Amino acid sequence: MGLLTEGGYPYVSGDAGLWCDRLVRGLEQHEFDVYALGHGPRQEAGNRRVPLPPQVRRVRTAPPWTAEEPAYGRRARRRFAECYEELAGAVCAGAGTAGNVPGTEAPVAAGNLADRFGSALYGLAELARDKGGLGGALRSDIAVRALERACRAPRALCTAHEARVSDLLTIAAHLERALRPLSLDWYDDDALGAADLCHATTGGPPALCGLLARHFHGVPLLVTEYVVHLRTHYLTSGPHTAAPAVRAVLAAFHGRLTAEVYRAAALLTAGDAHARRWQERCGADRARIRTVYPGTAPxxxxxxxxxxxxxxxxxxxxxxxxxxxxxxxxxxxxxxxxxxxxxxxxxxxxxxxxxxxxxxxxxxxxxxxxxxxxxxxxxxxxxxxxxxxxxxxxxxxxxxxxxxxxxxxxxxxxxxxxxxxxxxxxxxxxxxxxxxxxxxxxxxxxxxxxxxxxxxxxxxxxxxxxxxxxxxxxxxxxxTAERNIAAFHGIYLEIVSRCPVRRAAPDEPRPFAAPAESLGAGHWTGPADRVLPRGVPAWAADTTRPSVEEAR
Structure with missing residues (x-):
């Protein structure tokens, strides 16, 4: 299990850290790799990590964001400009419009904007994996100019038309922070690519990491929101925090990102009906939401x-x-x-x-x-x-x-x-x-x-x-905590049971990899050219398959 956290476990205490620690310790039949966002090398060096149980195999933290950025060539810059402009256009497009496509007047379904946003997001992720990061490009003039064109487009959000240069710089800086998970080296075959399930313990950046693991390796994603991330953004971005254009564009970005996470997640868990209603209003499918109350030790x-x-x-x-x-x-x-x-x-x-x-x-x-x-x-x-x-x-x-x-x-x-x-x-x-x-x-x-x-x-x-x-x-x-842990154990098994085995190590057992009939007594081999009765599977005529005695 790839456990994705932010600002909590395994470094600090508090409600979020306590819940994660209780979950990991209660599910001792699973192995966990913890991926923690929001911590720099100073905290890692301070050895503030809480004692971890043996089922936690390793802990990886986000690298310092001041690391050296890769140099982009002309082709990479063009590729970044295309993806970022598509992303900005999908974010700044008004509801029910075609976005920043010049001269387009016909309304377009919201699903088209969602597809554009997802395609651009994954395009940026693939570029980051190929080039080793995006930080320098996200802070470049290319990004600011792409945002300006998206805000000035005829069918863009009305409030976005009022964006000044200072507002565009603020938006670009916020998007750079929000898209930092794209530059992480967590999406290799020996990292999140090796997990059977990614569990994001909150929305936002951890869920984005799980989204990329799903895109690159097909790892199923579980998102737990005891406090809905998008609702928190709405509540904390009041009129006193930024200009109207900044708040409108950033609200649209977080709304698009949340909708993409909800669309891709195998299951979502909410802490109560209040959070569940928010998830449904933000685009989550009701059939894929489970209510799991936070547990308290009695x-x-x-x-x-x-x-x-x-x-x-x-x-x-x-x-x-x-x-x-x-x-x-x-x-x-x-x-x-x-x-x-x-x-x-x-x-x-x-x-x-x-x-x-x-x-x-x-x-x-x-x-x-x-x-x-x-x-x-x-x-x-x-x-x-x-x-x-x-x-x-x-x-x-x-x-x-x-x-x-x-x-x-x-x-x-x-x-x-x-x-x-x-x-x-x-x-x-x-x-x-x-x-x-x-x-x-x-x-x-x-x-x-x-x-x-x-x-x-x-x-x-x-x-x-x-x-x-x-x-x-x-x-x-x-x-109770016991009921919370039992609920997540069942959810883990439900998700993993629906996903195919994605790898086969030579010395690793693969349950259900062979049909049950092959374990019965007698030979299941025969001449390759014989005619099989109707309803008999073709593999029954495969002479290369060993018999039960030969296999033993």
Whole structure:
């Protein structure tokens, strides 16, 4: 299995790295070659790699992008210009048009643009393999001029017509970064070409690597998206990030690339129905999508889940990485309403800040809590901020609150369910799908509704116990790591069983390489010129085939 990762396993921890490590360790019957993108030689030299199980045969990382670029001759430059201009034309073409073909007015089906994009992409990949890379060409004036012609074409995107020279340079730089996987040396017979299956653990560049392995060697591709890559691009490319022409062209490029990945993948896996709907809207075939929930190890939460009494029956708990998307402000305002109804209630916010943005947001939330609940020292205030101890906090608290976090799978909510705690959650992302009637779900960004639901559960211990028991049973049935690993084991076998054997080493056994009849007793050879009865295969008359006794 060629495991394609980006920004995570096997070098750093975190949710993505933890899931990959658990998957590899759980599927010990398979051999894995890990291909990691997004890491330079400094991290490799720092020996930050996590301990790997024996089924991981080797790890390959992307080479430094500052490596010396090959020199292109005139013929290679012409070949690059043709492929890149075709790629730019397919990207900049408006919906339902013929793209950058001058003088063309008749509408063309979207499939034609997809074919043009795929043909140009694979043409660039073949050129990169022949010449040893594309980096210098992707940054050249040839690329910028091709983008300019595509943007200025009569039937191009309306917004692309407004692109200035600075916008074209920005687009070219972004495309150079996005197409860097084309220049990797991972597509030889002794690398991804030797894999039986490529598993891209996220969309984007890892999926592009799997796409090229499929193109060059016919290796089937499996793409897992717990967060849809194209959706992430849409959300992070707001009006403040770039000019409208840049955002329009780059959105079109990532849309074309995602559609090509979805078309070529043998199967796609989504982490929940929310991600699955996004994949379908972005062009994926519904018949080739499987929903595989992320798994959580239940052992750390077993003690809390199996013990009914609460240490702090008047405590609300929020746990997770602190980030603006988690909407802690709504929770703090809601808690102010809760305190008016239940003055003894306390709130524990457990989680470390996520990056510099998370640290700034944590400081803002501390200031907001100090304004809403003035007086007293840090330890005496009804709101406490802690960075560690989520399992203990779940065990102590009476109600776990999930106030926001629309992106990705709500892993923190599953941890609370495994702890046997009743939950109050904002209806964002896959929350309602995960809860499934075992907790209270309220509209997002509504402090009053959030406060009312918390008060209802704080005043009803029996209902809290019933909901907590039901939540734990649901989580153990659907969201454990064991179930996740079993699902991917079945998917691996499903994909590989449909693919032919692509190589035959002389000393390597080949199951199903011979018909079952050849294992029966007796001779299956005969005169080459004899007439065979109808329905008897032609190989039965082959005198060169040894008999069973001769083979033994």
């Amino acid at each position: 052992e750390p939460y077993a003690e809390a889940g199996e013990s009914t009494p609460w240490t702090d029956p008047d405590t609300l708990v929020w746990a997770g990485p602190v980030h603006p998307a988690k909407d802690l402000e709504t929770l703090l305002h809601a808690f102010a309403e809760v305190r008016r109804e239940e003055p003894k209630t306390r709130l524990r916010v457990v989680g470390a800040p996520s990056g510099t943005e998370g640290a700034a947001y944590l400081g803002h939330c501390r200031e907001l809590a100090a304004r809403l609940f003035p007086g007293g020292t840090e330890g005496d205030r009804p709101v406490s901020f802690e960075e560690t101890g989520a399992p203990d906090a779940y065990a102590a608290g009476a109600v776990v609150v999930h106030s926001g976090g629309a992106d990705g799978f709500p892993a923190g909510l599953v941890e609370a369910m495994l702890s046997g705690r009743a939950t109050v959650s904002a209806d964002v992302g896959a929350v309602a799908e995960v809860i499934g009637g075992t907790g209270l779900v309220v509209p997002p960004y509504d402090p009053r509704a959030l406060a009312e639901a918390c008060v209802v559960l704080l005043r009803d211990p029996e209902r809290r116990a019933r909901l907590g028991a039901a939540a734990r049973a649901r989580a153990l049935e659907l969201f």
